[in-house]
Every structure is written in structure tokens, then in C-alpha cells.
Amino acid sequence: MSGQWFSIEFTLTKRHLGLILIAGGVLAAAGMIAAEVFDPESGGFGALQKMGVAVGAAAVLVGLTLLPLGSRPA
Amino acid sequence: MITRTPHTVGQWASRALFALAILLLVGHLIVYLHYAIGLMRFPFDYDQGEGFELVDTRLFSEGQWPYRDNEVYPFYASNYPPLFHVILVPFVWIFGPEYWYGRLIGFLGTLVTASTISYIVYREGRHRPLAIMSGLAFLASNYIYHVGPLFRQHMTMVMFETLSIAVLAYVTGIETPRRRRRVMILGLLLLLAAGYTKQLAIATCIAVFGFLFIRNPRRSLIWGGLFAAAAGALFFWIDLATGGEWWKNIISANVNQYFFTQFTGLFKQFFRLHRVLVIMAGLLVIYEVYFTRLSLYSIWWILALANATLAGKWGAGDSYFATAIAASCVLAGIFAARTVHGAWEFPADHPYIRRLGGLRQAASARRAGLVTLAGLLIPALYIYYGVSVVKLPTKGAVFGPLSEALGLESSYWDRYAFYDSAGWTAGYATIGHVPTQQDIDNGWRIVDILRESDLPAMSEEAGFSLRAGKDVVTNPTQLKNLYENDLFDPANLIAAIQAHNFGVVVFRAQFYPPPVLDAVYDAYYPSEAVWLNGFNYELWRPGPPQAERDTFAANLADLTPGETITQPLSLPFEPAAHWLPHALNYRDWPVDAAAEPDTDSCMIWTGAEITVQLCPADSGSTLVLAGLKE
Numbered sequence: 001m002s003g004q005w006f007s008i009e010f011t012l013t014k015r016h017l018g019l020i021l022i023a024g025g026v027l028a029a030a031g032m033i034a035a036e037v038f039d040p041e042s043g044g045f046g047a048l049q050k051m052g053v054a055v056g057a058a059a060v061l062v063g064l065t066l067l068p069l070g071s072r073p074a
Numbered sequence: 075m076i077t078r079t080p081h082t083v084g085q086w087a088s089r090a091l092f093a094l095a096i097l098l099l100v101g102h103l104i105v106y107l108h109y110a111i112g113l114m115r116f117p118f119d120y121d122q123g124e125g126f127e128l129v130d131t132r133l134f135s136e137g138q139w140p141y142r143d144n145e146v147y148p149f150y151a152s153n154y155p156p157l158f159h160v161i162l163v164p165f166v167w168i169f170g171p172e173y174w175y176g177r178l179i180g181f182l183g184t185l186v187t188a189s190t191i192s193y194i195v196y197r198e199g200r201h202r203p204l205a206i207m208s209g210l211a212f213l214a215s216n217y218i219y220h221v222g223p224l225f226r227q228h229m230t231m232v233m234f235e236t237l238s239i240a241v242l243a244y245v246t247g248i249e250t251p252r253r254r255r256r257v258m259i260l261g262l263l264l265l266l267a268a269g270y271t272k273q274l275a276i277a278t279c280i281a282v283f284g285f286l287f288i289r290n291p292r293r294s295l296i297w298g299g300l301f302a303a304a305a306g307a308l309f310f311w312i313d314l315a316t317g318g319e320w321w322k323n324i325i326s327a328n329v330n331q332y333f334f335t336q337f338t339g340l341f342k343q344f345f346r347l348h349r350v351l352v353i354m355a356g357l358l359v360i361y362e363v364y365f366t367r368l369s370l371y372s373i374w375w376i377l378a379l380a381n382a383t384l385a386g387k388w389g390a391g392d393s394y395f396a397t398a399i400a401a402s403c404v405l406a407g408i409f410a411a412r413t414v415h416g417a418w419e420f421p422a423d424h425p426y427i428r429r430l431g432g433l434r435q436a437a438s439a440r441r442a443g444l445v446t447l448a449g450l451l452i453p454a455l456y457i458y459y460g461v462s463v464v465k466l467p468t469k470g471a472v473f474g475p476l477s478e479a480l481g482l483e484s485s486y487w488d489r490y491a492f493y494d495s496a497g498w499t500a501g502y503a504t505i506g507h508v509p510t511q512q513d514i515d516n517g518w519r520i521v522d523i524l525r526e527s528d529l530p531a532m533s534e535e536a537g538f539s540l541r542a543g544k545d546v547v548t549n550p551t552q553l554k555n556l557y558e559n560d561l562f563d564p565a566n567l568i569a570a571i572q573a574h575n576f577g578v579v580v581f582r583a584q585f586y587p588p589p590v591l592d593a594v595y596d597a598y599y600p601s602e603a604v605w606l607n608g609f610n611y612e613l614w615r616p617g618p619p620q621a622e623r624d625t626f627a628a629n630l631a632d633l634t635p636g637e638t639i640t641q642p643l644s645l646p647f648e649p650a651a652h653w654l655p656h657a658l659n660y661r662d663w664p665v666d667a668a669a670e671p672d673t674d675s676c677m678i679w680t681g682a683e684i685t686v687q688l689c690p691a692d693s694g695s696t697l698v699l700a701g702l703k704e
Contacts, residue, residue, distance in 0.1 A: 005292075007292065010291065010292070012291070017368075048334050051334075069424075069425060073367055074367065
């Protein structure tokens with residue numbers, strides 16, 4: 001499958017894009033929360049971090065809605 | 075007999091609305107042109123930092139790097155990549171260091187960007203009026219108006235970004251390998267140019283390679299590798315040639331304090347002004363995400379908007395939205411063209427369309443009516459946008475009566491005669507007016523003051539030093555950024571200030587590292603203020619020499635109630651009379667600002683704990699400090 005990704009003909013599908021958005025969104029939100037857990041003295045869970053979590057959550061939502069679109073080209 | 079059908083009436087009404095929209099946007103273009111020409115005639119810094127761009131250009135014209143050690147005289151370095159300045163080098167060779175050609179190139183760059191936007195919209199939508207309106211909408215934006223004709227590199231970056239997007243949008247669809255390679259190289263060269271004009275182009279770089287990755291990961295990785303190698307080689311060459319000062323000055327120094335409220339304020343302002351474009355752009359992006367393939371334009375728009383969060387950095391502002399505005403104009407224009415053509419396609423077998431089958435059929439059945447409605451709604455939206463972004467002078471032979479007829483008053487009261495529908499929020503530059511002849515005259519007055527001394531001046535703006543034929547000393551905001559990142563030791567600069575190596579210090583906003591300001595407060599005194607371009611420029615002159623200032627400080631520290639201490643000063647009486655109240659207040663010995671005449675030739679200041687008498691003397695002046703009894 002990984003070899004297919006490096007084919008000259010391969011293009012990402014809506015499902016691939018959805019999975020990437022879900023992964024990216026989870027990483028972003030988790031990263032913001034982890035930063036607070038590992039460095040609680042950095043000044044609190046500020047507005048920028050909240051925005052990061054919100055954007056991450058939005059990316060996950062959009063990603064989930066792309067999954068039913070299957071193999072349509074992204 | 076001609077029977078006018080509703081369809082024909084709708085077409086005529088649509089044409090009238092399109093004509094009105096174009097007329098309104100052309101009006102914005104005229105105001106912009108007026109502003110640009112007015113700026114080109116102004117011989118000093120108009121916006122903070124313009125003079126330093128000119129200094130960088132001059133250094134390049136002399137074969138020198140502007141990325142240098144800030145801790146040695148003249149304590150100057152650039153914090154921007156070189157391409158904009160290099161482009162202007164021939165102008166320095168021909169005309170010498172002048173502001174007008176940098177502002178002209180910036181202005182022409184916005185015209186190229188607008189033309190590219192129009193070209194893209196016409197290529198995608200085949201609607202000539204909307205293509206024209208899309209380009210004009212870019213120039214009509216308050217933000218683009220603000221920064222377009224400045225001697226700054228930002229809009230040149232946006233020009234290269236937009237050109238790159240235009241070239242690369244269909245590169246993956248070119249079937250001939252040789253042609254595809256040539257187009258890719260051209261597009262990536264434009265992208266490289268954008269990045270080496272200003273670092274913010276990183277978002278467009280990510281957009282391009284994100285798009286290429288979606289279309290074909292292999293091609294993205296190959297070309298991404300080549301691009302990274304080229305950009306990296308250039309980066310490391312400059313860093314090597316400048317002994318590491320390149321990295322320090324353009325990367326490390328740009329890590330600034332972030333103000334979230336500055337970003338949110340600017341974003342709310344940006345959305346209020348451009349909501350028509352942003353909503354149309356957003357709808358097109360949603361359509362592409364779910365119903366067709368994602369275009370490079372959409373990915374660019376998303377990344378440009380995300381990048382605009384950097385507008386919350388100290389020193390950033392509305393210009394950080396310029397790329398997002400260009401992308402919004404492109405997408406909105408494409409959306410508008412598709413809408414007026416009725417060219418939206420929703421596949422019947424789409425999982426979400428299947429659930430909305432009835433709606434799709436209803437829309438298809440009413441297509442003609444919807445297209446007619448679109449023909450009225452779309453130009454009306456651009457008219458709404460055109461009214462949202464109104465800005466114009468409120469004085470002058472033409473603009474005075476026009477602003478009066480429109481009921482518009484200056485947004486800046488007596489400071490500037492200029493109305494701006496944007497209002498103000500932190501980070502929004504207070505510019506947009508055309509400088510007056512009085513501003514020009516006051517600028518030359520400051521230059522004359524600098525020329526009174528043979529010594530260099532430490533000026534917060536480079537223009538006065540350039541005009542006086544003196545070295546440009548310090549790039550204040552760069553020093554401040556470096557200092558806050560522990561990358562600048564101000565000791566040498568402080569020593570120079572304390573030793574009165576500068577004939578005068580010129581402040582506008584005092585954007586220097588705190589220890590540097592402290593040194594100026596100690597060694598210099600505010601002599602006079604000159605009102606220029608809506609700002610108070612303070613001219614600080616040298617106080618007594620270091621040894622006398624130290625004696626003065628020691629005398630104040632030793633002074634007891636009822637005691638009197640006499641100190642001779644080498645500073646003549648008149649400047650000493652300006653220096654003294656400042657020096658006392660600076661050392662926490664507050665006195666009344668106004669001095670009382672003591673004798674025919676002496677002056678006396680009174681505070682809660684001290685009286686100070688100043689008298690002229692052969693050697694300069696004499697100071698008598700008297701501690702008040704409790």
C-alpha cells in the first residue's frame with residue numbers, strides 16, 4: 001500500500017484527506033492539552049490554546065464527514 | 075412592439091448593478107492612486123521602518139550585507155530577506171537613496187497582484203466584469219490601500235505568492251512532462267522569490283506542497299526536496315557570508331511577544347470589512363471539499379487565513395491579512411462567476427446529495443430564475459463590499475466637497491483629514507492620509523537640527539539621517555526584538571549614548587530596548603518637539619558630560635534637609651534650563667515644571683524636598699541644590 005502512495009498515478013482520495021484531518025486534529029488538540037499538562041506554570045490554558053483545540057476539533061469533525069465520500073479524488 | 079419579458083428586465087437590472095459595482099470599485103482605485111502619488115512625493119519615513127528598507131537597499135547597492143553585528147557602530151541590521159531590496163538596487167545607482175521608487179514598486183506590485191487575480195478569475199469563470207471586479211476588489215481593501223504604496227516588501231511578497239499560485243494551479247494536469255516541468259520550475263521560482271522577499275510566504279509554500287501532495291505525493295516529495303535544497307542552499311550561503319548574522323537577524327529576532335487580543339481585534343475588523351468576499355470564498359471551499367477536487371486556490375486561502383494569526387505578534391498588523399485578502403478575492407470571484415453562470419454541479423450519486431435529492435431537483439427546475447436572481451445578487455454584494463471599505467481624504471478641492479456630500483468626517487479628528495471605514499483596533503496602522511506640505515517642511519526642520527552637529531544622530535527613523543547625509547544609527551525595533559530574545563547586548567550602544575557620541579536623539583515611539591532608553595533619559599534631555607505626519611517627534615540633545623552627571627547624581631544622593639550644594643556645569647544656561655527639570659524628575663526628585671525667575675539671570679525650581687537654582691556662569695552655568703527642612 002505504501003508503494004502505491006509513491007506511484008506516478010496515485011492521488012489522495014476524500015477518505016485519505018479525512019483521515020489526515022482527523023489525525024492532524026487529534027494531534028493538534030492533544031498537543032495543546034499536553035503542553036498544559038507538562039508545563040502547567042506556563043501561564044494557564046490561554047485563548048490561543050483554546051483556539052488550537054477548537055481548530056483541532058473542527059478538523060476532526062470535517063475529517064469524519066469526508067470518510068463517507070470514499071475513493072472520490074481529493 | 076417590443077415586449078420586455080421579466081428575464082430581459084432582470085438582465086438589464088443586472089448590467090446596471092454590475093456597472094455600478096465597477097464604478098464604485100474604480101472610485102476606490104482613484105482614491106488609492108491619489109494616496110500613492112501623494113506618498114511618492116513625501117521625502118521622509120511615512121510608515122515605521124520604511125527608511126530602514128531604503129538603508130538595506132543602499133547597503134546592497136554598495137555590495138554590503140545588511141545582516142550584521144548590532145553590537146558595534148552603527149548598531150544596525152536588517153530583519154528582512156533581501157529580494158525586494160536587491161530589485162531596487164539599480165534605482166539607487168541611478169537616483170541615489172530616495173523613497174519614491176520603493177513606494178512606486180510597491181504600488182506597481184499591487185497592480186500586478188490585482189491583474190493576476192483578474193486573470194485567474196477570468197480563466198476559471200469566463201466572466202469579464204467579475205474578473206475586473208475581483209482585481210479591483212483587492213485594491214479597494216482598506217488593508218491593501220494602507221500598505222500598497224509603502225517602501226515595504228510585504229506587498230511584493232504577496233505579488234510573488236499570487237503569481238506562483240496562478241502558475242501552479244493546473245500544473246498537475248499538464249500531460250506533457252517537459253511543459254509540466256517548465257511550469258513547475260517557473261511556479262516554484264516565484265514561490266522562492268516570495269519567501270526571499272518576506273518570511274511570511276511560508277504559508278503559501280505549505281499550501282503549494284500540500285496541494286501537490288494531495289494530487290500526487292511522489293511529485294510533491296521530489297519537487298519539495300528540490301525546492302528545499304535550493305532554498306536551503308541560498309539560506310546557508312547567506313548565513314555563511316554574514317557570519318551567522320542572517321539567521322540571528324531574520325529568524326531569531328522575529329520571535330516576538332504575542333497578543334491574542336490584537337489578533338482577535340484585527341480579525342473582527344478584517345471580517346467586518348471583507349465579509350462578502352470571505353463568505354463567498356468559504357462557500358467555494360466547502361463546495362470543493364465535499365463535491366469536487368480541492369483546488370490550489372482553496373488550500374492557499376485556508377493557509378493564508380491560518381497564517382494571519384501571526385498578526386497578533388508585537389510589530390505585526392493589518393498587512394498580515396494581505397495574502398488572505400488576495401486569496402479571498404480569487405475565490406470570491408470564482409464563486410461569483412459560477413453563480414451568475416449557474417455552473418454549479420452536484421453529482422446525483424454523491425452520498426450527501428442523495429439525501430437532498432428533492433432540493434437538487436427543485437433547484438434544477440428553477441435554474442433560470444436562480445441565475446437571474448444571481449445576476450442581481452452578486453453585483454449587489456460587490457456594491458455592499460465597495461461601501462464597506464470606503465476611505466478617502468476629507469479635505470481638498472475634490473475630496474472635501476465629496477466627503478461632505480457623503481456625510482463623512484475625518485476618523486482622526488484634527489490629526490489627519492482622512493475618513494476610514496475600518497475604524498481602529500490595536501495593530502491597525504494609523505496611516506492612509508496624504509502628508510501635507512507642512513509635514514514636509516517640518517521634516518526638513520528636523521533635518522536642519524541634525525545638521526547643526528557634525529556628529530551622527532540616533533534617530534528612530536532613518537529618513538532624517540539619510541537627508542542630513544549622516545550614518546543611520548540603530549534599527550530600533552530590531553534591537554528591541556533581539557534584546558527580548560537575549561541576542562543583543564546594548565553595552566556598546568549605551569556607552570556611546572553616555573559619551574554623547576550622537577549630536578541628537580530623535581524619538582517617535584521610543585521602540586528601543588529599555589536599557590537604551592534609560593541611557594538616553596540619563597544622558598540627554600528633551601529639547602523640543604516637532605509635529606510631523608500626525609506624530610510628535612521629540613528631539614533630545616546632550617546634557618552635561620558623564621562626569622558632571624555622576625557628580626549631580628551623587629550630590630542629590632548626599633543632600634540632606636537644610637544643606638546646600640553648589641555644582642558648576644559646562645552646559646550653557648539655556649540648554650541647562652531645559653535639562654535640569656528633566657534630570658531631576660528622572661532621578662525621582664520631582665519639581666514643578668515651570669521655573670520661577672530668582673534674580674535677573676537665575677531660575678529656580680521647587681519641589682517637595684528640594685529647591686534648585688540655576689545661574690549662568692563663565693564656564694557654562696552653576697547649580698545650587700538646597701534640601702528643604704522637614
